[in-house]
Amino acid sequence: MMESFTALHGLVAPLDRANVDTDQIIPKQFLKSIKRTGFGANLFDAWRYLDEGRPAKSDAGRPLNPDFVLNQPRYQGASILLARKNFGCGSSREHAPWALAEYGFRALIAPSYADIFFNNCCKNGLLPVTLTEAEVDRLFHEVAAFPGFRLVVDLEKQTVATPDGGKVMRFDIDPFRKYCLVNGLDDIGLTLRHADKIRAFEERRRFEQPWLFG
Amino acid sequence: MIARTLYDKLWESHTVHVEEDGTTLLYVDRHLVHEVTSPQAFEGMRLARRKPWRVSANLAVADHNVPTTDRSGGIADPVSRLQVDTLDRNCEEHGIVEFRMNDARQGIVHVIGPEQGATLPGMTVVCGDSHTSTHGAFACLAFGIGTSEVEHVLSTQCLLAKKMKNMLVRIEGPLARGVTAKDVALAVIGRIGIAGGTGCTIEYAGGTVRSLTLEGRMTLCNMSIEAGARAGLVAVDEATLAYLKGRPFAPRGELWDRAVAHWRTLKSDPEAKFDREVAIDARSVKPQVTWGTSPEMVVTVDERVPDPDREKDAIRREGMERALTYMGLKPNTPMTDIRIDKVFIGSCTNSRIEDLRAAAAIVRGRRLASNIRLAMVVPGSGLVKAQAEHEGLDRIFKDAGFEWREPGCSMCLGMNADRLEPGERCASTSNRNFEGRQGTGGRTHLVSPEMAAAAAIAGHFVDVRRWR
Numbered sequence A: 001m002m003e004s005f006t007a008l009h010g011l012v013a014p015l016d017r018a019n020v021d022t023d024q025i026i027p028k029q030f031l032k033s034i035k036r037t038g039f040g041a042n043l044f045d046a047w048r049y050l051d052e053g054r055p056a057k058s059d060a061g062r063p064l065n066p067d068f069v070l071n072q073p074r075y076q077g078a079s080i081l082l083a084r085k086n087f088g089c090g091s092s093r094e095h096a097p098w099a100l101a102e103y104g105f106r107a108l109i110a111p112s113y114a115d116i117f118f119n120n121c122c123k124n125g126l127l128p129v130t131l132t133e134a135e136v137d138r139l140f141h142e143v144a145a146f147p148g149f150r151l152v153v154d155l156e157k158q159t160v161a162t163p164d165g166g167k168v169m170r171f172d173i174d175p176f177r178k179y180c181l182v183n184g185l186d187d188i189g190l191t192l193r194h195a196d197k198i199r200a201f202e203e204r205r206r207f208e209q210p211w212l213f214g
Numbered sequence B: 001m002i003a004r005t006l007y008d009k010l011w012e013s014h015t016v017h018v019e020e021d022g023t024t025l026l027y028v029d030r031h032l033v034h035e036v037t038s039p040q041a042f043e044g045m046r047l048a049r050r051k052p053w054r055v056s057a058n059l060a061v062a063d064h065n066v067p068t069t070d071r072s073g074g075i076a077d078p079v080s081r082l083q084v085d086t087l088d089r090n091c092e093e094h095g096i097v098e099f100r101m102n103d104a105r106q107g108i109v110h111v112i113g114p115e116q117g118a119t120l121p122g123m124t125v126v127c128g129d130s131h132t133s134t135h136g137a138f139a140c141l142a143f144g145i146g147t148s149e150v151e152h153v154l155s156t157q158c159l160l161a162k163k164m165k166n167m168l169v170r171i172e173g174p175l176a177r178g179v180t181a182k183d184v185a186l187a188v189i190g191r192i193g194i195a196g197g198t199g200c201t202i203e204y205a206g207g208t209v210r211s212l213t214l215e216g217r218m219t220l221c222n223m224s225i226e227a228g229a230r231a232g233l234v235a236v237d238e239a240t241l242a243y244l245k246g247r248p249f250a251p252r253g254e255l256w257d258r259a260v261a262h263w264r265t266l267k268s269d270p271e272a273k274f275d276r277e278v279a280i281d282a283r284s285v286k287p288q289v290t291w292g293t294s295p296e297m298v299v300t301v302d303e304r305v306p307d308p309d310r311e312k313d314a315i316r317r318e319g320m321e322r323a324l325t326y327m328g329l330k331p332n333t334p335m336t337d338i339r340i341d342k343v344f345i346g347s348c349t350n351s352r353i354e355d356l357r358a359a360a361a362i363v364r365g366r367r368l369a370s371n372i373r374l375a376m377v378v379p380g381s382g383l384v385k386a387q388a389e390h391e392g393l394d395r396i397f398k399d400a401g402f403e404w405r406e407p408g409c410s411m412c413l414g415m416n417a418d419r420l421e422p423g424e425r426c427a428s429t430s431n432r433n434f435e436g437r438q439g440t441g442g443r444t445h446l447v448s449p450e451m452a453a454a455a456a457i458a459g460h461f462v463d464v465r466r467w468r
C-alpha cells in the first residue's frame, strides 16, 4: 500500500538543468543496497557533496557543495522539485524515485520525463506533473524572484496553483494512474482481481504457443 | 483487416485486460532478473505473502556487481557480495533458474538471454534494466521496468502499461568499412536526440538493418533507450531463425517448425502507419565519438568538439558548456587530437563475439600506446569468453597489453572494482557517457569496438576507416 496523494501545499526547489539522468539522481555505488530505504541522504550525491560518497558509510559531516541549489537555506524543506525537460532519463533504477521521496519530495514539475522514471514515480506516490515549457519557464523565474515560493499541487483537480489562487495551471494524467495515486492503491492487489483472466489467457497461450512454456 | 505494425501485433497478442482509459494488463512471457533491481521486489513479495506466478518464466543472473578478475575467492566487497548472495538465496527459495557467478553461462543479462535462446520472437521480455530494449532484435517486445514492476511481474506474470506510439527508423544503403551498428545507433541518437523516442517503440527497418547480423541488431536495439525509447524492434527474417536454431531454450523438432511458422508473421504489414518516421542514409554514417555527457552529444571522428558559442538556445548552450567543463575539453579541438587514458571494450552494447573479433582484428600484432594506463576487454558472457579463447582472440589482446577479464557489466557502470579515477578519459564501447557513470569524475567517450581498439593502439582517437 503506498501513501495516497490528494493535494500538496509545498515549498518549491528549482533544478535548472535539462536531461538530468538517473545516474545523477542516485549514483550507482548506492544501488548495492537490498533495501528500499536509505537513499535520501545520497540524492544527487555527486552534486550535493564535495567529496565522494561511499555506500554503507555515514553521510553525516560530509562537506556540502554550497553551490548546489538544494543546499541553499531557502530551499530547505522543499517538497516540490521544479525541473527541466527529459528529467529522469537513463536507467530503470527505482532507487531514483525512492531517493527523491525519502529526501522529502512529493511532487515533481517538469515539461517532460523519461518513460520508465515516470512510471517508477507513480508507483511510489511521487507525483510527476507535466506542464508546458512556457509554464515551467515562468515558474523558474518566480522561484528565483520570490524566496519561500510555494505551490499547491492538487491531483484531484489536476491543477498546480499559487497559494493565493492567482495562477492556476492544469495538467493531464491517465485516469487509472490518478485513481491509484489518489487512493494509494497497490497495483499488484488490483491486478490480482483479474487472476482468472490471467489464467485463462495463459492457458490459451500454452495451447497455441507451447514452445513459450518449455 | 487494418494494417498493423509489428509493435501493434505484439501488443495485441499480449493484452489480458484493458481499463477504460486504455491502461492495459500485458502478459509477460520472459522475465530476466539481476541482482541490483530485484532484492526489494522479492522482499515485497515475501511481505505480501505472495509467490512467483510462473517460476519457469524467470531466468536470473548476477552481472552488475561481479568481479571481472579472479573469482575463486568470491566477492571481496561485502556490500556487493550481499547483493549477489541475496539473488542466489531468492532464486533458490523460489526455484528460479539462475546462472551463478562461477557458471560457464554467466554473463550480462542482455547477452545471455539471446545466447541461451531464452529470448524468442513474439515474446514479451522484461527486466529491471533499461537496456532490455536489446532483446527487441528478435522481434519481441522487450523493455525495462522498475523494481515495483519487477515485483508485479513476479507476482502476477503481467504488467500494467499504456501503449506507446509507433516510430519507424528506416536505414538504407551500405555501411562503409569501419562503420558499425554502434555508429548507426549513435548517429540515430545524434539525429533525433536523447528524448527523440520518448513515448515510442522504435522499429528499425530497411536494407541496412536486414544486412546486420543479429549481434549488430542487438547493438542497435540496445541503444534505443538512449534515444528515450523503451523498446526497439527488428522484424523476423531468416537470419533471426538461423541465430536461434539449436539454442538451449529454443524449441526443437516439431515445435520448432510450428514456432517458425508463427515467427514468420512477426513483421509490420506493408501498409501499416507509423506515428513518426525517420530515414537514415547509411552511406552518410561515419565512425562516431561522443564528446559530452549525454549520448546525443556526438560527432563524427573527422569533426571537432563543438563550440557552445554557436548554439542559440540558452539551455542547450549551458548544457554544452557544463559538459565541456566536465569533460575537460576545449571547443574546436579535432576529435582525433583527444588523448585517452583507459579503454573499455565490453557492456551489453558491444561485448559479443563479433565485437571482440572486430576489435582483435584492429589490435593484432600491435601494442598499446604508452599513455594508456589500462585497456580491458570484458566479454559479455562466459560462453563468449570461451569462444574468443578458442579462436585465440585473448592472446591477441594480451599480447597487445590488454587485460582479458571475466564476464560482467564491469566498467560500463563501475559497480564493481572496475572504474575510472577522477579526470581519467576513457574510450568505451558502452552506452552511457553520463557524468560519473564509469567512476566519479571519469570522462567517457562512446565509440564502436573498432574505434576503441584503434584508440588504444594510437593513444588518441583515430579514424578506423583509414586503419591499415
Ligand code: SF4
Pocket (backbone or CB within 6 Å): B063, B064, B108, B109, B110, B129, B131, B347, B348, B349, B408, B409, B412, B413, B430, B431
Ligand atoms: S552492461 Fe552496462 S548498460 Fe548493460 S546491463 Fe550492465 S550496467 Fe547496464
